[in-house]
Every structure is written in structure tokens, then in C-alpha cells.
Amino acid sequence: MLSKKVKVSDKAQEASYLIAELVVKSMKPHTIAETLILPACSAIVKTKFGSEAEKEVDESTDIGGMAQLLVFVRYIHDVKIVNQFFCCKELKETTTGKDIFSTLSEYLKSVGLSWQSCVGICTDGAPAMIGSIKGFVSLVKKENSSVITRCFLHREVLVAETISNDLKSVLGKVVKMVNFMKSRLLKSRLFAKLCEELEAKHLNLFYIRK
Structure with missing residues (x-):
């Protein structure tokens, strides 16, 4: 079993x-x-x-039916980016944004940290996390208004917003070219044919939104 x-x-x-x-x-x-x-x-x-x-489709609980809060941290140490498991806490009753915030706040206090040490938060789009009033992110921002928040699946968007003007100009042109190729099926097929003739490793492009 x-x-x-x-x-x-x-x-x-x-x-x-x-x-x-x-x-x-x-x-x-x-x-x-x-x-x-x-x-x-x-x-x-x-x-x-x-x-x-x-x-059993609900993946927010373990096999015992208990909700588990998993937290990972990313920080810079000796000029290296470190990804590390931070904590796993059981949410014994409800799983609201307030419950998540309170549980994590207590743990931060127990290890001598505060929300002022937090630079950014990557999370999913669940209401308990991003709710505008009682969501976890909103409660964190009340403690530290400078915290940056992003979806954990779209962290590349944050990079695109903070790159230099020169790189941003290049990225903008790339986005326009890719979107032009993907705007019509005929263009995509012709582009794939060109890549095939050039013996390129890839034949298709992903659609890019600005």
C-alpha cells in the first residue's frame, strides 16, 4: 500500500x-x-x-488529507544564486491567505528573520495567494511594500523588465519578428521549410506576448 x-x-x-x-x-x-x-x-x-x-486530483493535500505548505528560498551567496528548501508546515485547519501568512511569519520569527529581508515572492495564481485584500501576497506587502511578486511560471517576465535598454531594444525586435512569423499559419510553414533547408536544429518558434 x-x-x-x-x-x-x-x-x-x-x-x-x-x-x-x-x-x-x-x-x-x-x-x-x-x-x-x-x-x-x-x-x-x-x-x-x-x-x-x-x-485524489486535488494536489494541495497529502495522502492523509492534510494541507502542506512548502516554501523554497532563492538568494545570492558568494556571487552564486542558491535555491534551497526553506520549510514545510502543516495547515491544520483552513488554508486562507491569512493562515499561510501567519504560519510563515511565525517560522520566520523562530529563525531570526523578518519580512524586511524578503525581496520577491514567486507563487501561483490561487485566490488565497494573490487575493487583493486578504491574499498572502497582500498581507506580505503590508509588512514590506517593496516586495516584488511574480508567478512562479513566468519569472522570465521579471528578467525582461529589468534588463538594460540595449538588450531591451534587441528583445523588442526579436518579439516583433517572432510574432510576425506566428501571425499566420502560412508564414509559420514557410519559416519551418526555411529552417529545414538550413538544417537548423529547431523548426518552430514559440509565440511571444509583449
């Missing part, structure tokens, strides 16, 4: 990453995963396997 549960968990995590990759490649808002993909998966599973199986 334990082996089965572990395998299911691994498969669920792999599926989650694959869905996240599809969302990024399609250049859709990250919230589509919560507003469309998850409900669609729930409807499919419920129809084919029943209500009990539908409950």
Missing part, C-alpha cells in the same frame, strides 16, 4: 510539471491551470472512476 501511494504521488507530481510546461509553452495565464485544467481533470476522473477518485 505504501509503495502504491508513493508511486501515485510521484506520477501526480510529474503530471503537474507537464501541465505547467504546457501552460508556459502556450503562453496562457498561469491561472488557467486552476480555472480550467483542474476542473476539467476532476470532471473526467469523476465520470470515469467515481467521486472517490476525484478527491
